[in-house]
Amino acid sequence: MVGRGREQALLAAFVTESGPGALLLRGETGVGKSALLDHAAAHAADAGHLVLRAAGAEAESALPFAGLHQFLHPLLPRAAGLDAAHRAVFDVVLGRGDGAPPSVMSLGIAVLDLLSLTGSERPVLLVLDDGQWVDAASTDVLGFVARRLTAGPVRLLVGVRSEVASGFDAAALAELPVAALPDGDAERLLDRRHPGLDPGVRRLVLDQACGNPLALLELPPYAGAAHRSGGGPGGGGAAAGGPATGPHPAGLPRRLQHVFGTRIERLDDAVREELLRAALDGAGTRSGGRAARYRMRDVDEAAACGLLDVDPVSGDFVFRHPLVRSTVVQLATPGRRRAAHRELARVHGDDVERRATHLAAAAQGPDEQVAAALETAAESATRRGGALAAVAWLTRAAEFSEDRDGRARRLGDAAFVAGHSALLDQARRLTDGAASSGGAASAAATVTSAYTALYEDGDVRSARLQVVAAIGRIRAAGRGWAEPASATETPGGRPAGHPPEPGQPAEVLTRLVNLLLAVNQYAADPAAWEAAHRLLASMGPLVAPVSLIYRDAWSDVVRHGAGVHERVERAFADLPRLEPWDVTRLAVAAYHVDTLHHYGPLLRRTVDREVETGAVANGMTMLHLVMLDQLAAGAWDEAERTGHRVLELTTAHGFALFAHHGRAYLALLAALRGQSRRAAELQAAVGHWARPRGVGFLLQIADAVGAAAALSDGDYESAYRYAAGITAPGTFAPCAHQASRTLLDLVEAALHTGRAEQARRHALAARDTGLPAVSPRLALVTHGVLSMTAPDDAEAEREFALADAHPAGAHFPFELARIRLAHGVRLRRTGGPRAARHPLTLAAESFERLGAAGWAERARAELRASGVPAPEPGPGPAAARLATLTWQERRIGELAAGGLTNKEIGAVVRLSPRTVGSHLYRLFPKLGITSRAALRDALAEGTGRDGP
Numbered sequence: 001m002v003g004r005g006r007e008q009a010l011l012a013a014f015v016t017e018s019g020p021g022a023l024l025l026r027g028e029t030g031v032g033k034s035a036l037l038d039h040a041a042a043h044a045a046d047a048g049h050l051v052l053r054a055a056g057a058e059a060e061s062a063l064p065f066a067g068l069h070q071f072l073h074p075l076l077p078r079a080a081g082l083d084a085a086h087r088a089v090f091d092v093v094l095g096r097g098d099g100a101p102p103s104v105m106s107l108g109i110a111v112l113d114l115l116s117l118t119g120s121e122r123p124v125l126l127v128l129d130d131g132q133w134v135d136a137a138s139t140d141v142l143g144f145v146a147r148r149l150t151a152g153p154v155r156l157l158v159g160v161r162s163e164v165a166s167g168f169d170a171a172a173l174a175e176l177p178v179a180a181l182p183d184g185d186a187e188r189l190l191d192r193r194h195p196g197l198d199p200g201v202r203r204l205v206l207d208q209a210c211g212n213p214l215a216l217l218e219l220p221p222y223a224g225a226a227h228r229s230g231g232g233p234g235g236g237g238a239a240a241g242g243p244a245t246g247p248h249p250a251g252l253p254r255r256l257q258h259v260f261g262t263r264i265e266r267l268d269d270a271v272r273e274e275l276l277r278a279a280l281d282g283a284g285t286r287s288g289g290r291a292a293r294y295r296m297r298d299v300d301e302a303a304a305c306g307l308l309d310v311d312p313v314s315g316d317f318v319f320r321h322p323l324v325r326s327t328v329v330q331l332a333t334p335g336r337r338r339a340a341h342r343e344l345a346r347v348h349g350d351d352v353e354r355r356a357t358h359l360a361a362a363a364q365g366p367d368e369q370v371a372a373a374l375e376t377a378a379e380s381a382t383r384r385g386g387a388l389a390a391v392a393w394l395t396r397a398a399e400f401s402e403d404r405d406g407r408a409r410r411l412g413d414a415a416f417v418a419g420h421s422a423l424l425d426q427a428r429r430l431t432d433g434a435a436s437s438g439g440a441a442s443a444a445a446t447v448t449s450a451y452t453a454l455y456e457d458g459d460v461r462s463a464r465l466q467v468v469a470a471i472g473r474i475r476a477a478g479r480g481w482a483e484p485a486s487a488t489e490t491p492g493g494r495p496a497g498h499p500p501e502p503g504q505p506a507e508v509l510t511r512l513v514n515l516l517l518a519v520n521q522y523a524a525d526p527a528a529w530e531a532a533h534r535l536l537a538s539m540g541p542l543v544a545p546v547s548l549i550y551r552d553a554w555s556d557v558v559r560h561g562a563g564v565h566e567r568v569e570r571a572f573a574d575l576p577r578l579e580p581w582d583v584t585r586l587a588v589a590a591y592h593v594d595t596l597h598h599y600g601p602l603l604r605r606t607v608d609r610e611v612e613t614g615a616v617a618n619g620m621t622m623l624h625l626v627m628l629d630q631l632a633a634g635a636w637d638e639a640e641r642t643g644h645r646v647l648e649l650t651t652a653h654g655f656a657l658f659a660h661h662g663r664a665y666l667a668l669l670a671a672l673r674g675q676s677r678r679a680a681e682l683q684a685a686v687g688h689w690a691r692p693r694g695v696g697f698l699l700q701i702a703d704a705v706g707a708a709a710a711l712s713d714g715d716y717e718s719a720y721r722y723a724a725g726i727t728a729p730g731t732f733a734p735c736a737h738q739a740s741r742t743l744l745d746l747v748e749a750a751l752h753t754g755r756a757e758q759a760r761r762h763a764l765a766a767r768d769t770g771l772p773a774v775s776p777r778l779a780l781v782t783h784g785v786l787s788m789t790a791p792d793d794a795e796a797e798r799e800f801a802l803a804d805a806h807p808a809g810a811h812f813p814f815e816l817a818r819i820r821l822a823h824g825v826r827l828r829r830t831g832g833p834r835a836a837r838h839p840l841t842l843a844a845e846s847f848e849r850l851g852a853a854g855w856a857e858r859a860r861a862e863l864r865a866s867g868v869p870a871p872e873p874g875p876g877p878a879a880a881r882l883a884t885l886t887w888q889e890r891r892i893g894e895l896a897a898g899g900l901t902n903k904e905i906g907a908v909v910r911l912s913p914r915t916v917g918s919h920l921y922r923l924f925p926k927l928g929i930t931s932r933a934a935l936r937d938a939l940a941e942g943t944g945r946d947g948p
Contacts, residue, residue, distance in 0.1 A: 001035055002192065002213075003185025010176060011040040014155065015125060016047055020174045021149025022156040024131075027178030029323065030214030030256060033159040036178060037127050040157055044125040050118065051125050053313065056133030057282030057325075062389055063353055064381060065093045066282075067138030071126055072111070081117050086110040105904065106605050108144035112907040115145070119153035126156040130322055132166040139167030146173055148908055180211030189213060194220040208255065214321060218259050260327040263305045271301050276332050276340045278317075279325040280361070281347075281354075294347060338362045353377045360396055371400040375410060382417065382579055382615075391418045395430065412508060415448045419455075420581050420615040428452070443508045446470035450515055455617065458657040458693045460523040467516045471535065474509060510544045514585065517547065521554040521588075522657070524696030526735045529555045546571055546582065553589035558732040558740050561774035565593040572599065580610055584618040587625050592737065594775035597811045600629035611649065620650055620658045627665055631672075632777075634813045634850050637936040638899050639669055660689050664701040671709035672814065674853035679709045700726055700738040707745045712854035716752035723749055729758035730765045740771060740778060744815060747785040748822065760789040776808035777815065784819035793830055796823070804839075817846035821859050824866075833866035840866060849934060889923040892916055897935040 001008065014023050025033045041051045054070035072090065079087050089110040118124050128134065128142070146156050158173070160166045181189065186206060190197070197205070197220060209215035264272060274296050281294040296317040302308045307324050308317045319325045329337065341362035348354035356370075356377035363370045374397035378390035394414035401407035411430050418427035431445035450466045453459040513536065520528050536543050536551060549567050552560035568590050572578075578586070587603055590596045603622045610619035623646045630639035646662035667682030683705045690698040703722050710719035723746035727739035743766055750759035763785040772779035780803055787799035800823045803809070809816035824840035844859035885893065895905045902913040902920070911919075920932070927938040 001032065001039065002189040003181045004032065004036065004039075007036055007176065007178065008039055011036060011157075012043050014157070015040055015044045015049070021152060021154060022146035022158070022173045024168060024171070024173045024175045025157065025159040025178055026162050026175055027159075028162050028180070028212070030212045030321070031178050031180060032213045033161075033178050034129055034321070035213070037129055037157055037159050041125065041127050044123070044155075047123075049123040049125045050121075051127060051313075053127045053129070054134075055128070056130040056135075058133050059280055059282035059357075061133050061135050062357070062392075063135055064137040064389065065135065065141075067128070067134035068093070068111070068141055069138075071128075072114070075114055075118055078118055079114055082110070082113055086113055090114075104140045104144055104608055108141050108148075109904050109907045111141060111145050112148060113903075115154045116152075116907075123153040124155070126154070128156070128158045131158040131160040131168050132164040134167065136167055139171075143168065143171035143173075146171060181213060181216075182211065186211045186216060190216045190220070193217055214323075215256060218256055256323050257327040257330065260307065260324050261331050263307055264302075264324075264328060264331055266305070267301055271299050272328070272332070273336065273340065274299050275302060275307070275328045276336060277344055279319070279328040280337065280340050280358075281344050294344060338364070352380050356393065360400065363400060365400075366402045367400050368402045368406065371397040371402070371406065371410065374400065375413070378413075378417070379579075383576070388421055388423075390414075391421065391423065391426065409508070412443070412445075412447070415445075416511060417615070419448050419451045420617045443470045443474055443512060447508070447511050447515055450519070451617075454515075454519060454522070455655045455657055458522070458660070458690065458695050460519050460694055463519045464516065464523065464528060467512050467519065468531075468535070471509070471512050471516070474506075474512075509542065510547060513539075513543060513547050514550060517550045517554055518585075521737075522695050522697045524700060524735055524737065525694070526733075529735045546586070549589050550585055553592040554737075556735045557592050557737070557774050558769055558771065559734070561593050562770060564589060565595045565775065568593070568595065569598070575602075580606070580615040580618045584621045584625075588621065591625060591628055594632075594777035594808075594812075596625060596629050597633065600626065600633075603629070616649075616653065617655065617658075620646060620653075620655060623649070624658070624661055624665065627662075631665070631669060632812055632814075634846075635932070636669060636673065636851055637897070637934075640666070641899060643669065656689070657695070660686050660695075660698055664698050664705070667705045668701065668708060671705045671712060673851055674709075674712040674855075676709050676713055679705055683709075697737065700736060704738045704742055704745070707742055707749065711745060711748060712852070714854065714858070716749050719745060720749035720753050720755065729755070730761035732765065732769060740766075740774070743771070743778070744781050744785060744818060747788060748818070751788060756789070759785075760791070763789040776806070777812050780806045780808040780812060780819075781815055784815070784822070787819070788822045788826070796826060813846050814850055814852065817843045817850070817852075817859075818855070820846075821855070821862065824859075825862055828862065828866050836866045837863070837868055841868070849929075851934070851937070885923055885926055889919050889926070892919045893923050893927075893935055893939055896920060896932055897939055 011023075014020075025036060027033050041053065045051050052071050052074060054067055056067055060066040076090065079090055086109075089107055093107060115124060115126075131139075134142070142156070142158075146158075149156055158168055160168055180186075183206075186209065190202065190205060190209075193216070194205075201220065205216065205219050209219060264275070267275075278294050278296045283293040283295065296308070299308060299317050303310070303317060307320055309320050310316070311318045319328075332340070338361070341358040345355050345358035345362060348358065352373070356373040359367075359370045359373050374393045378393035378397065381393065382390040391414050394410050394417060398407045398410035398414065401410055415427040415430035418430060427448045431448045446466050446469075450463040453463045453466070516532055516535075520532050532551070533555070536548070549564060549571060553564045553568070557564070568586055571582075571586050575583075583602070583606065587596065587599050590599050603626050607619050607622040607626060610616060610622060623642055627639045627642040627646065630636070630642060643662055643666040647659060647666075650656075650659040650662060663682050664686045667679050667686060670676075670679035670682065683702045686698050686705075687702045690696075690702070703726050707719045707722035707726075710716070710722060723742050726742055727733040727736055727746070729746060729750060732739040743762070747759045747762055750756070750762065763782070766778070766782045767786060772782050783799045783803035783806065787796045787803060790796035790799060800819070803816070803819050804823075820839040821843035824836040824838075824843060827839065828836035840859060840863050844856060844863055847856035847859050892905055895908060896902075900908070902916040905911075905916045906913045927935070929935065929938050
């Protein structure tokens with residue numbers, strides 16, 4: 001290379017010395033980025049590094065993880081040294097196994113672990129060329145990885161074109177700009193490679209190249225004839241790429257394409273076809289190992305004329321420059337391009353997304369085979385977290401449909417996915433053109449319209465009327481009805497990639513039913529639920545089995561919840577076939593029967609993916625569920641952060657229903673913590689919005705907030721009024737989801753206000769109604785309230801023992817602490833102070849860990865009354881405690897307070913998860929805390945800030 005001494009020195013230092021672990025090379029086409037990347041790769045290889053190469057290609061820019069696969073493919077044998085969870089992550093994203101698609105963070109952590117394992121053997125250099133064409137999913141993961149590569153054995157180099165937008169533009173990586181060569185260096189390069197040029201030709205080349213190295217190398221052979229004829233180096237004036245007079249860097253790619261095109265046109269037809277297939281498949285670039293891409297054969301003629309090189313790592317032919325690849329495509333006739341795409345579809349017969357892409361490019365008009373292939377690709381993308389890509393593929397599938405019904409159905413599918421991806425305007429546009437077709441198209445339009453009414457304004461009445469009317473129209477028209485559904489039917493109502501068949505309910509009907517159930521859940525109207533039960537009963541086996549799970553869990557768990565948690569578990573066993581909205585709905589059902597903790601890790605893994613590139617609306621509900629799981633588990637700091645994230649996301653998208661849903665849960669958290677003013681403000685906001693709209697689900701939560709806040713403050717009369725307003729003592733109001741959830745609140749408030757008879761009646765009603773069979777939490781609480789209201793001490797001890805030993809106590813620490821507090825109070829009065837100390841101490845410790853201020857104070861007061869001097873919380877001045885931490889402990893504590901797991905922290909600070917756990921074990925006593933949930937407040941208190 002000429003004139004690149006500074007860049008070469010910087011790259012050599014980057015490869016072998018400490019400093020930032022990632023570097024972005026940015027410059028115009030042909031300026032020499034690839035040559036510099038080659039130089040860095042060679043320097044690293046000479047130094048004993050393992051060099052892994054990848055390259056972006058326009059043909060693969062819509063295929064999720066195509067770019068990442070290039071880096072991972074040669075490393076997969078080393079993945080055997082990782083834990084099973086990380087191996088499973090790679091299997092999912094590379095299409096080799098089933099499982100839930102990972103989030104950007106979880107996949108990024110797995111990649112970091114794999115790179116760290118590889119780097120422990122010898123240093124690793126990752127080289128990515130043409131980063132502007134890398135697919136969005138890979139860009140997100142590589143950006144995550146790049147930001148966490150520090151002064152370690154792994155380095156990443158990325159080359160991008162300055163004139164093309166790239167996902168790496170926002171990756172916040174260190175940059176090395178690659179500019180055109182100065183005049184002196186440009187002259188030296190030209191004279192070295194093309195000595196003896198006519199002075200006029202030489203001047204023309206220098207003027208036109210403007211310091212671009214590729215132009216300096218490629219233009220001279222053609223410049224002589226152009227100079228003699230009075231034209232530019234392209235040999236054709238404007239037709240060959242625009243005016244050829246004067247410096248004009250923007251026209252260089254076109255002139256260079258003309259140069260390459262002249263060589264391509266001289267090739268044998270068979271060679272040109274081979275080049276075309278490779279170009280259309282995104283092949284023919286240096287990658288250092290590339291799976292499932294076309295490999296060129298019998299193309300020595302193209303290599304001989306300077307169009308191809310040989311990759312020294314793989315031995316495959318590769319295009320000398322991306323402009324060669326694009327020129328090959330531009331010179332091909334439409335017929336040749338279609339033929340090449342048909343051949344590539346055959347080559348990639350086992351890859352549904354690649355095959356569909358090539359089939360669509362080969363088609364000229366309506367083609368049902370192409371439409372079905374695109375539909376299958378869309379479903380594959382949706383399950384891998386690419387709902388946004390799925391909308392585009394389904395829209396194209398509609399365009400290729402051979403009949404009106406097929407087109408309408410696929411447009412409806414696209415609108416459905418768009419609606420769940422928070423693309424409500426696009427969903428409306430997709431259904432507007434098809435709605436006049438009637439039947440399935442009209443029903444699809446109803447689904448979109450009703451979801452919009454529900455999400456944007458919580459209009460449960462209008463949404464319910466629309467859905468019921470659409471189901472009625474389908475029934476009257478005799479469309480969408482089928483024979484009995486199979487018990488193993490997929491939640492979507494049909495197998496992936498196939499239209500409805502006899503023996504299965506039509507998908508649009510299933511979507512309408514599920515939407516009706518969701519609307520009714522928010523309305524919480526017993527009359528509406530009764531009508532829905534009658535409607536579904538009249539449809540018989542036409543209702544998908546999973547819809548019946550939603551009906552029983554969402555409507556009234558007291559009366560229909562027995563056995564639901566087993567049905568949810570069986571449905572989740574088919575996880576690889578579940579769409580993101582089915583995962584969300586099943587998780588909502590799990591919440592209603594208090595088994596959400598089984599699926600919390602799944603939700604946390606997938607929520608980021610759905611928010612970033614997938615079904616955003618489902619991501620919002622997933623965040624609600626993550627927050628509820630954190631609330632139940634006692635991770636209240638994490639729950640608050642999740643709640644605020646929900647508010648930001650839902651407000652940004654204009655989803656008023658979900659925004660107020662998030663406010664309701666934040667209000668409940670504030671009430672549990674004893675933050676009465678904050679709880680009251682949020683409670684009022686939720687009630688003011690939900691009451692005129694008839695969103696009973698949120699109104700019940702608002703009443704539960706009032707009861708919780710009053711109990712925390714010791715205002716038992718107010719607590720009783722709120723709890724009894726949800727359901728009267730001794731009964732569980734129909735279709736009131738908070739009726740069973742406030743069982744403990746109502747009994748406690750009744751006991752503290754002298755209503756012992758009502759409290760006992762309600763406890764017995766819980767037992768006799770069968771609540772213990774509905775959920776583990778209800779079993780725990782039922783034993784607790786039976787103990788609290790027992791007329792004799794023997795029964796009280798028996799029921800308390802069942803509650804205290806119940807496995808659910810580990811997942812619901814707040815409820816268990818309240819039961820222990822109540823039992824300790826009873827023991828102090830009946831068995832003496834000594835007998836009460838143990839349950840009271842356990843209760844006080846739990847309330848302290850949770851941050852339930854009012855309850856903690858009450859437990860400490862009871863301990864003092866039992867003769868134990870309960871210490872005030874905190875071992876000493878917060879700043880002094882913080883000063884005892886080492887720098888490493890402080891850093892790890894801040895990351896843990898931010899919600900990262902030990903494994904994720906280890907990836908950031910380059911320690912093993914076990915070492916991270918040891919640091920946390922040492923710093924907890926230093927801060928005077930016993931759990932991660934208290935980290936955020938302890939660190940904030942010590943620094944005088946409100947929190948990290």
